[in-house]
Amino acid sequence: MDLKAYLARKREQVEAALATFMLQPDGLLAGHIESMRYSLFAGGKRIRPVLCLAVSEALHVDPTPYLPLACSLECIHTYSLIHDDLPAMDNDDLRRGKPTNHKVFGEAAAILAGDSLLTFAFELLAAPGPVGSLSSAERLRIIALIARAIGPLGMVGGQSLDIESEGKPISFETLQYLHSCKTGALITAAVQTGAVIGRADETRFAALTTYGRQIGLAFQIVDDLLNVEGTAEQLGKAVGSDARHDKATYPSFFGVEKTREMAKAAVAGAVEALADFDDQAEPLRELARYIYYRKR
Amino acid sequence: MDLKAYLARKREQVEAALATFMLQPDGLLAGHIESMRYSLFAGGKRIRPVLCLAVSEALHVDPTPYLPLACSLECIHTYSLIHDDLPAMDNDDLRRGKPTNHKVFGEAAAILAGDSLLTFAFELLAAPGPVGSLSSAERLRIIALIARAIGPLGMVGGQSLDIESEGKPISFETLQYLHSCKTGALITAAVQTGAVIGRADETRFAALTTYGRQIGLAFQIVDDLLNVEGTAEQLGKAVGSDARHDKATYPSFFGVEKTREMAKAAVAGAVEALADFDDQAEPLRELARYIYYRKR
Numbered sequence: 001m002d003l004k005a006y007l008a009r010k011r012e013q014v015e016a017a018l019a020t021f022m023l024q025p026d027g028l029l030a031g032h033i034e035s036m037r038y039s040l041f042a043g044g045k046r047i048r049p050v051l052c053l054a055v056s057e058a059l060h061v062d063p064t065p066y067l068p069l070a071c072s073l074e075c076i077h078t079y080s081l082i083h084d085d086l087p088a089m090d091n092d093d094l095r096r097g098k099p100t101n102h103k104v105f106g107e108a109a110a111i112l113a114g115d116s117l118l119t120f121a122f123e124l125l126a127a128p129g130p131v132g133s134l135s136s137a138e139r140l141r142i143i144a145l146i147a148r149a150i151g152p153l154g155m156v157g158g159q160s161l162d163i164e165s166e167g168k169p170i171s172f173e174t175l176q177y178l179h180s181c182k183t184g185a186l187i188t189a190a191v192q193t194g195a196v197i198g199r200a201d202e203t204r205f206a207a208l209t210t211y212g213r214q215i216g217l218a219f220q221i222v223d224d225l226l227n228v229e230g231t232a233e234q235l236g237k238a239v240g241s242d243a244r245h246d247k248a249t250y251p252s253f254f255g256v257e258k259t260r261e262m263a264k265a266a267v268a269g270a271v272e273a274l275a276d277f278d279d280q281a282e283p284l285r286e287l288a289r290y291i292y293y294r295k296r
Numbered sequence: 297m298d299l300k301a302y303l304a305r306k307r308e309q310v311e312a313a314l315a316t317f318m319l320q321p322d323g324l325l326a327g328h329i330e331s332m333r334y335s336l337f338a339g340g341k342r343i344r345p346v347l348c349l350a351v352s353e354a355l356h357v358d359p360t361p362y363l364p365l366a367c368s369l370e371c372i373h374t375y376s377l378i379h380d381d382l383p384a385m386d387n388d389d390l391r392r393g394k395p396t397n398h399k400v401f402g403e404a405a406a407i408l409a410g411d412s413l414l415t416f417a418f419e420l421l422a423a424p425g426p427v428g429s430l431s432s433a434e435r436l437r438i439i440a441l442i443a444r445a446i447g448p449l450g451m452v453g454g455q456s457l458d459i460e461s462e463g464k465p466i467s468f469e470t471l472q473y474l475h476s477c478k479t480g481a482l483i484t485a486a487v488q489t490g491a492v493i494g495r496a497d498e499t500r501f502a503a504l505t506t507y508g509r510q511i512g513l514a515f516q517i518v519d520d521l522l523n524v525e526g527t528a529e530q531l532g533k534a535v536g537s538d539a540r541h542d543k544a545t546y547p548s549f550f551g552v553e554k555t556r557e558m559a560k561a562a563v564a565g566a567v568e569a570l571a572d573f574d575d576q577a578e579p580l581r582e583l584a585r586y587i588y589y590r591k592r
Contacts, residue, residue: 023448028473032456033448083411088403107384111407112456115379115414119447122418126439136432143422143439151415152319152329160328160408177324 003286010050017049017067018074021124035105035113036120040078042096048073048190051215051287055191055208058274058281059198065132066197069142072121073190076150079117080159080186082110089163121146134197142196149189158182162247170248183223184216191215207273211284214270218291221263224249228256267292299582306346313345313363314370317420331401331409332416336374338392344369344486347511347583351487351504354570354577355494361428362493365438368417369486372446375413376455376482378406385459417442430493438492445485454478458543466544479519480512487511503569507580510566514587517559520545524552563588 022040025033049070056063063070085092085100087107092100102110125143134142148154158181165174191212195205228251250259270288274281318336321329345366352359359366381388381396383403388396398406421439430438444450454477461470487508491501524547546555566584570577 028457028470029448029453031460032453036448083407086404086407088407108382108459109456111379111382111384112452112459114411116448116452116456118411118414119443119452122439122443123447126436126443128437128440136436140422140432140435140439141424143418143436144424147415147418147422151419152325152332152412156408156412156415157325157328160405160412161324163404163408164327174324 001282001286003283003290006054006283006286007045007050007290010053011046013053013064013067014046014049014070014074017071021068021071023120031105032109032112032116035101035109036116038104039082039095039101039113040075040117042078042098044074044078044096046074047219048077048186051187051190051212051284052194052197054283054287055194056198058277058284059195059200059204060280061198063194063197066134068124068127068131069193069197072124072146073186073193075117075121075124076146076155076186079114079121080150080155082114082117084159086110089159118150132197138196142193145192145196146186146189149185154181154185154189158185166247172253175248175250175253179217179220180213183220184213187216187219188212204276207276210273211270211288214266214273215288215291218263218266218270218288221250221259221266222291222294224251225256225259225263263292297578297582299579299586302350302579303341303346303583303586306349307342309349309360309363310342310345310366310370313367317364317367319416327401328405328408328412331397331405332412334400335378335391335397335409336371336413338374338394340370340374340392342370344373344482347483347486347508347580348490348493350579350583351490352494354573354580355491355496355500356576357494359490359493362430364420364423364427365489365493366486368420368442369482369489371413371417371420372442372451372482375410375417376446376451378410378413380455382406385455414446428493434492438489441488441492442482442485445481450477450481450485454481462543468549471544471546471549475513475516476509479516480509483512483515484508500573503572506569507566507584510562510569511584511587514559514562514566514584517546517555517562518587518590520547521552521555521559559588 018040022037023033025031025037049067052066052070052073053063056066081095082101084090085095086102093103094100100110101113105113122143125139125146131139150156158178161174161178162182165178170178188209189212191208192205195208200208227249250262254262267288271285274285277284314336318333319329321327321333348362348366348369349359352362377391378397380386381391382398389399390396396406397409401409418439421435421442427435446452454474457470457474458478461474466474484505485508487504488501491504496504523545546558550558563584567581570581573580
């Protein structure tokens with residue numbers, strides 16, 4: 001299959017949906033909404049919503065009516081980037097090759113743009129009116145899955161641990177936990193959202209959860225690798241910024257060669273988890289492989 | 297009726313519930329959870345959860361099984377205070393007479409404590425398992441009401457407008473809109489949450505919404521008055537800090553005397569909205585009056 005064409009198609013679907021569902025800058029709050037839109041439409045790869053849609057398709061369910069749920073995942077991801085880039089956090093000036101939100105709108109506005117994107121995600125998830133054929137109970141389950149994944153025991157907890165660990169020696173176990181919270185949890189939640197939409201039974205839900213965890217892991221390991229190997233152009237941010245901040249990374253524990261093996265193993269684990277799925281799951285398998293080969 | 301005793305009783309119920317439902321500091325994330333708890337248990341008046349419980353009682357429904365929903369309102373309120381106090385925002389050193397979150401834990405940790413409290417609120421709202429006799433559809437409606445109230449077109453939008461307006465001349469209409477978003481929206485959502493719990497019909501839901509809007513307004517006007525008239529001890533923060541920041545307030549538009557009349561009118565409007573409720577709504581009426589007389 002042609003993964004690039006598939007991703008481009010799905011991404012286009014997500015872009016159109018984001019343009020539809022996102023607030024327009026208008027009236028007294030135009031400036032605030034503009035700051036939300038700046039980062040939301042800064043050209044992300046939309047991996048999380050695309051994953052959600054692809055999982056639903058792997059379960060033979062047309063994801064079109066569920067696009068607002070997929071969009072909520074991108075709002076959450078964008079909020080996390082805005083807050084991570086803040087001067088008090090990673091203090092990054094560039095994101096996806098463009099000035100970070102706080103560089104353009106100021107620190108206060110950037111904090112609030114993040115707060116609003118996070119909250120708006122829950123507006124999308126709970127919006128009045130039907131969402132495809134999902135029951136209210138299923139929608140509630142999705143909200144619970146996502147909220148849990150991105151809260152104190154998930155994404156924010158991971159970021160907190162990351163900040164606390166800066167410049168300190170940490171164990172590999174701490175690094176693993178940190179990554180599974182900071183990056184893995186939202187990716188897994190995106191997959192699980194697709195699984196609820198596609199009405200996966202318990203066995204398939206568990207298999208997809210494993211798939212999500214493994215690609216989340218692969219994603220983070222490859223990110224660490226790219227930070228060592230990549231060019232600024234590929235990353236859209238300064239190369240070696242992790243090393244500059246004394247951050248523990250997979251290569252700092254295992255060296256580049258061993259880290260590459262670990263990334264490949266995670267990808268293999270993800271593909272393996274989908275053994276019982278038919279060829280509708282081919283994009284998911286290709287996507288897992290693509291994580292390893294992106295930008296190389 | 298003895299409002300003080302009623303409020304003390306309800307507040308105690310909320311404190312116990314917060315202690316039950318809030319995460320315990322444990323393991324790698326202990327520091328992060330400690331920073332959330334610091335502000336959550338800093339001795340707030342718990343007005344929003346108490347309002348939610350009191351509305352449910354006014355509708356003859358025992359609110360005990362719905363305490364997690366009431367607690368979510370306090371998590372949201374606490375998050376908003378932590379972010380408002382940040383150096384990039386109002387830059388306050390004191391809150392409720394104690395050092396603000398970022399003074400104790402640092403700026404990065406404070407931003408993340410706020411992010412986690414906001415997200416944890418949605419965990420509470422969507423948690424697996426039944427909540428009293430609420431249907432999933434009713435729970436979804438509550439999440440939608442709250443998310444909308446505190447997002448870009450609600451609380452965060454109001455805070456954004458507040459920051460943008462600092463030191464600039466703004467119209468009274470802008471001030472009104474700002475207040476209705478920043479303070480009014482969450483108070484109204486607290487009342488509406490109680491209304492859904494109490495299964496208010498459309499007429500009563502509308503009446504309670506009016507009640508919520510009017511006490512929200514009264515609350516803000518009195519806050520402006522206290523900032524001019526009060527003592528640091530009463531406020532738990534520096535007196536005159538609004539004037540120091542060149543913020544537009546009700547007294548700066550109308551003077552203290554006229555502003556007092558406006559506060560009284562808002563309280564009267566709130567009490568009026570409850571005309572068709574029986575004496576189970578007496579705490580709500582007293583609470584409206586109390587807003588005007590608090591700390592005087």
